[in-house]
Amino acid sequence: MNSSSDLLLDARVVLQRGDLKLDVEVLVQKGETVAVMGPNGAGKTTLLYALLGWLPLQSGWILLDDETFEAPGQDQVTPTRERNLGMVFQDGLLFPHLTALENIKFGADSQAYVDDVVETLNVKALLDMYPSELSAGQTQRVALARSLAAQPKMVLLDEPLALLDIRARVDARNLIRTALQESLAGALIVTHDPADAFALAQRVLVLEDGQVTHFDTPDQIRSQPKSRWVADLMGWNVFYGVAHSSSILLANGTEIATAESGLAGDTMVMISPSAVSLFLEAPGGSPRNSWQCRVQGVQNIDGLARVSLDGPLSIYADITSNAADELGLTIGRECWVTVKATEVRTQPRSTDP
Amino acid sequence: MIGRLPIGVRLLALVAFGFVSAPLISLLFRVPWTRLVTLLTRDTVTDALLISLTSSLVAAVLALALGIPLALHLSRMSGVASSITRAVIVLPMILPPVVGGAALLFAFGRNGLVGSVVFDVTGLLFPYSISGVVLANTFVALPFVVITVEGALRAIDPRYGLAATTLGAKPSRLTFRVLLPMVRPALMAGGFIAWARALGEFGATITFAGNIQGRTQTLPLAVFVALETDREAALAISVLLISISLIVLVSLRDRWWPVR
Structure with a gap:
């Protein structure tokens, strides 16, 4: 479908965590946003943690932009710090003792790039505030800014909009889409909400009980459900x-x-x-x-x-x-x-x- | 609106407060207020005050300097190793201080395991010197720092570490820019409790460092001596100790515990 030079993430993640046996193969193209959907406990967050190197693989591989993090027969696993993967948590997880600006600058090398993400995510007015003073929507915008300011090759977002009320959700969703487009990084976004998935993602990966049941465009999944969960969802x-x-x-x-x-x-x-x-x-x-x-x-x-x-x-x-x-x-x-x-x-x- | 507490609970709370405050108040009744200045400016008292303040402050700083790294380490340990380490560290909190002092003699005394080596190399003797007072104070104060700070570190969501690491933070940056600032209240509380414990230390000090006026006699030791020879002086020093503690408690209250 695409030439290999457009491929950003090529991963097969196999691991056991409690009762969950996760076996997922996922490909993300450069600049592409892939949504990960699925019922609770399907292994969505576990997949993100494995890609970050926070959970060890039992087998499989993780390649990002032709760089091999983990692969069979490779002794050295690339540490999380050197993976160039950004992470946005459901609750933002901003450092509570730092202002919004200090949070955003935490992993940044370039002031110009900090200014860019501050502009794109419309957080200029929030820069001197502490995380405890921010609303859920503002928190997530700052959290994404913090992640993008470190110029990751790819951003992982774990239910970034789940705690937002409906209005804040629509605004934040639009800002996220713009920011992801401008950053040109790839993105993997875990979500419960089909609206998020269809608005943000070019392809949707449906994960059920540790297995991929769909990996296709939103339209394909909407028109051709293959599982009870997707059928119910639609x-x-x-x-x-x-x-x-x-x-x-x-x-x-x-x-x-x-x-x-x-x-x-x-x-x-x-x-x-x-x-x-x-x-x-x-x-x-x-x-x-x-x-x-x-x-x-x-x-x-x-x-x-x-x-x-x-x-x-x-x-x-x-x-x-x-x-x-x-x-x-x-x-x-x-x-x-x-x-x-x-x-x-x-x-x-x-x-x- | 929070409802009222049951009458029994309120009564018991009153009893608790009375139990703690009654001895303090009765002390104040017996203090010879008019002769206070004369009593407190005696050499025995000023010497003891100086030794107490210096040794307790140095001990608190030492306890923080050594306790924080140990707390950081302990917060990452698990299983039997962490249980054993924690038990050893907590021991001085539970041990009768006199036993602690005796143990210090066997370790850091002239013929002690460590002390003999230190003496041979540097000529430094811990027992019956101000360094011995500091050592004894640090010994009893250290566990308070470790336990307070470790508890706070363990309460930090481990995902903060993950967040910092995905942002490229090395271990030193994670420790000094994220973890320690996040437990700042615990660092202050730990340091303060360590200092308070060192200021009030008696048993380990008298066993290990002796009770030499002008060299190792701290305020609590001076009170002990004065109780037998000069009750009025003992009362005066007690008031001094209470005052120091109260001033620190009141001035730190905003930072140590939340005030509504």
């Missing part, structure tokens, strides 16, 4: 059943048809709410995947109506609010639910315990 409908060739039989007897064939065994079925169509009359012909359901609720958000339905299938449908009005969808109303077979995604169950 608001997809998820069903479990047993597949026979091209259809899946659910436990309640409902059958869902797919465009795939040769399926077998326990299978997870995922259907995007936007792929669900609603009709008042039974569709003509004998289309597969149409069920008569009853409306359980309608939620209108910004011109979009999320309709929850129950029947042979408990399913959510996203339709425009106008369409919902035209159909006269009210609670208890009977209607027909249809889903094209090509919109039905499947995943063998074994990958999702």
Whole structure:
């Protein structure tokens, strides 16, 4: 995909920490931001600590910009201090006894560069303040400035926006994006929030139980979820059943048809709410995947109506609010639910315990 | 709004305060205030005051200079080694000071393990000299510095070390620019407790350095002697000691413990 000279980070991290067996391969291009998402305890922070050299690898390798930190057969592990990796913690972790400016200058060699990051992250007014006087959003801006001022080749950010309220989050997110673009460093950003991931990252790595389940563009992940966690995160409908060739039989007897064939065994079925169509009359012909359901609720958000339905299938449908009005969808109303077979995604169950 | 404490708790708190303050107050009743100046300007008292202040201050500085590195080291140790080291260091806090003084004689006395070597090389003798007083004071004061500072160091989130290291900090910069400034209150508290402990030291000093007026007799030793010969002088010196301690406590209070 890219020539090797554009490659910044090339790492395979294998280690055991408590019950967690982490085995992750991650590639980051120069100037690229990769988001790391996944449920709690999946190993996201552990991955960052391993890249920093704070946790030892059991096997694997870490190469940054053609410099080998750790590799099989290499006795000397590059110490954290010499890795040129910046770190931004969830709680900022500014040195409490130093002012914002002293924090930012802590690892900096160049005053001009300090001035640059102060400008970019808009922290000029905060420079004389102590960390205890800063809000969560200000703290994170200073923390990122401190990290970037040391001119790292790559920045690792561990849930940098998690403690911010929604307004501060949007502002900080924009500043982070600008700062990361200007610094030209690569970035690995751990986050819970798909909005952060999709706004900041060119690619998203989904980590579940120590394993990578996705490593792809945000759009690919949104449209092709491969795991229950991602499907839930994106608001997809998820069903479990047993597949026979091209259809899946659910436990309640409902059958869902797919465009795939040769399926077998326990299978997870995922259907995007936007792929669900609603009709008042039974569709003509004998289309597969149409069920008569009853409306359980309608939620209108910004011109979009999320309709929850129950029947042979408990399913959510996203339709425009106008369409919902035209159909006269009210609670208890009977209607027909249809889903094209090509919109039905499947995943063998074994990958999702 | 915090609710009131149960009546029993408040009563016991009052008893505790009374128990500590009653002896101090009764002392003040017996002090011969009119003759105070005369009593305190005697040679025995001024000599003892000078020796006490010098030896306790030097001991506090020594305890900090040696205790902080040990605390830094101890805060990184784990397992049996750290337990044993800590037990040895804490021992002088629990040991009867007289036993500590005797142990000091065996180590730093004229024929002691270390003392004989020091004497052969430098001709310096610790027992019955002001250096012996300083040694005894440091011996009992050091553990307070180590325990106070180590506790504070252990309470620091280890990620601060990681943060400093990712910013390129070498061990010396991490220690002097991050860790020690972060435990500044503990350094001050440790130094202060060490000094207070040294100022009040009696048993180890009298055992190891003797009780020679003008050479090794500190204020507490002077009080002990005066109690048998001149009660009024003993009371006067006691007031002096209480005053010194109170002045330091009050002037340090903002920095030693938080004031609302």
